[in-house]
Amino acid sequence: xxxxxxxxxxxxxxxGTSVKIECRSLDFQATTMFWYRQFPKKSLMLMATSNxxxxxxxxxxxxxxxFLINHASLTLSTLTVTSAHxxxxxxxxxxxxxxxxxxxxxxxxxxGPGTRLLVL
Amino acid sequence: xxxxDQPTEMTATEGAIVQIxxxxxxxxxxxxxxxxxxxxxxxxxxSYNVLDGLEEKGRFSSFLSRSKGxxxxxxxxxxxxxxxxxxxxxxxxxxQLIWGAGTKLIIKP
Numbered sequence: 001x002x003x004x005x006x007x008x009x010x011x012x013x014x015x016g017t018s019v020k021i022e023c024r025s026l027d028f029q030a031t032t033m034f035w036y037r038q039f040p041k042k043s044l045m046l047m048a049t050s051n052x053x054x055x056x057x058x059x060x061x062x063x064x065x066x067f068l069i070n071h072a073s074l075t076l077s078t079l080t081v082t083s084a085h086x087x088x089x090x091x092x093x094x095x096x097x098x099x100x101x102x103x104x105x106x107x108x109x110x111x112g113p114g115t116r117l118l119v120l
Numbered sequence: 121x122x123x124x125d126q127p128t129e130m131t132a133t134e135g136a137i138v139q140i141x142x143x144x145x146x147x148x149x150x151x152x153x154x155x156x157x158x159x160x161x162x163x164x165x166x167s168y169n170v171l172d173g174l175e176e177k178g179r180f181s182s183f184l185s186r187s188k189g190x191x192x193x194x195x196x197x198x199x200x201x202x203x204x205x206x207x208x209x210x211x212x213x214x215x216q217l218i219w220g221a222g223t224k225l226i227i228k229p
Contacts, residue, residue: 006162041224042221043207043219043220043221043222044163044207044219046216046219049216091160093162093163095162104153104165104167104168105151105168105170107150107151107168107211107215108153108165108168109153109165109217110165111162111163111164112162113161113162114161114162
C-alpha cells in the first residue's frame, strides 16, 4: 500500500516551453501533497505544499507564477513549470501524505519516483 | 531556527554494523522519520519514532531521545544494496518534515 506514481519520469524540453508533471496516489487518498526539487548530492528542497481543493502554499523564494500547482483531487496533483529555462533543470519529486493503515503513521510522506527535467 | 545535523558520509564493510547519528533542533516536535534514498531515486520510508527508545524493524533499528534532540539509525548485517543516502527528518509543530542533507553510506566488500 501507499504507492505514489509520477509522470513523466524524464523529460527534455526547449527553453521557453512549459512542462507538466503529474503526481498520483494510487491506493490511498492524499490529503496533502508536496513538491520538492533536488540538485545532485544536495538535500530535498521543499517547493510547495498543497491540499486538495485549496491553493498551494509556496516556500520562500519559489515563484508561484512559474511553478503552478493544481491539486484537483485527493489522488492527483500537478506541477507545471512555465516558460522553462536551463536553470530549472533538476530532479522534481512529489510526495503524498494521508495513507492510514500503511507501514508508517498517517503523517508519513510517500514519494513518487521523481521526474528528471532537462531544459535545453 | 530549525537545524538538522548528520554526518555527510560514512563507510562500512559488508556484514558489519553501522550507526548513523542525527541531532536536530525544531520548532516543536511531532516525531522523526528516517528515509533511504538510492542515487537517482526518490526517498523511501524506513522508520518513524515519536516516543523515546528503540524501534526495531528487521536489520534496521531507529532510536530517539527527545530530551537530547538526538536520533540514530542502526543498520546490521550490512549488504551492498544498503549503499545509499539516509535522510533524517524530524517533524515540527506544523507537521512539516524538516530535511537534513542526508548521510551517504558507502558499503565496501
